[in-house]
Amino acid sequence: MLVIGIAGGSGSGKTTVVKKIINSLPENTVSLISQDAYYKDQGHLSDEEKKNINFDHPESIEFQLLNKHLRQLKDGQSIEMPTYDYTTCSRGEETIHIEPRKVIIVEGILIFTDASLREQLDIKVFVSADSDDRLMRIMKRDVKERGRTYDDVLEHYSKYVKIGHREFIAPTKRFADIIIPEGGNNHVGIEILTSRIFKKLWDNN
Numbered sequence: 001m002l003v004i005g006i007a008g009g010s011g012s013g014k015t016t017v018v019k020k021i022i023n024s025l026p027e028n029t030v031s032l033i034s035q036d037a038y039y040k041d042q043g044h045l046s047d048e049e050k051k052n053i054n055f056d057h058p059e060s061i062e063f064q065l066l067n068k069h070l071r072q073l074k075d076g077q078s079i080e081m082p083t084y085d086y087t088t089c090s091r092g093e094e095t096i097h098i099e100p101r102k103v104i105i106v107e108g109i110l111i112f113t114d115a116s117l118r119e120q121l122d123i124k125v126f127v128s129a130d131s132d133d134r135l136m137r138i139m140k141r142d143v144k145e146r147g148r149t150y151d152d153v154l155e156h157y158s159k160y161v162k163i164g165h166r167e168f169i170a171p172t173k174r175f176a177d178i179i180i181p182e183g184g185n186n187h188v189g190i191e192i193l194t195s196r197i198f199k200k201l202w203d204n205n
Helices: 014-024 062-074 115-119 130-145 150-175 187-203
Strands: 001-010 030-034 080-081 096-098 103-109 123-128 180-182
Touching: 001 014, 001 150, 001 187, 014 096, 014 123, 014 187, 030 062, 030 096, 062 080, 062 103, 062 115, 062 123, 115 180, 123 187, 130 150, 180 187
Parallel strands: 001 103, 001 123, 030 103, 123 180
Antiparallel strands: 080 096
8 A cells, every 4th residue: 555645835736736636547546535524524713713713734634534534544444534615614424434445535725734644644645736826726716615715715815824824824834745736736746756656655555
């Protein structure tokens, strides 16, 4: 089994990189764990309090559960990954069944901030992008998927995302084995990463 961590700032293109990796590998060889599924349940807060949740701080993630689930997959056990609803800031009642496979990808902005999680990763990838590009992607995503207005997105970005990226996310680039600038648009970088994955899987057989 090969465990790959893919980190990077919000809106950097991590999801696109993950999709291209999955599409380049044989079918049913990859399982994906999303850090976003492990945000702490804040559904009890008022609507005003929910606006002030800092999703870009390591304390917002239940890393203990994430580490436990990853260890279970590495031990050959299936898991029930939580689901998270950004519109209600709460954990969903449904879970997603994840089977152990040859490749496990753990994706999220804060995954390299946790030392225990880093130790479980065989390859650490940091996806980098210009702040302007990230902001545009964040605006499109949050308005479409998270029910926020453009003003809400800009306020949240300046208050939390920008600071969180500078203090917690960008510094974790030093832990990366591979850095992919320009996110999903960096076809050469993704091809190099995919080739390394194939090589490691071949060496392990």
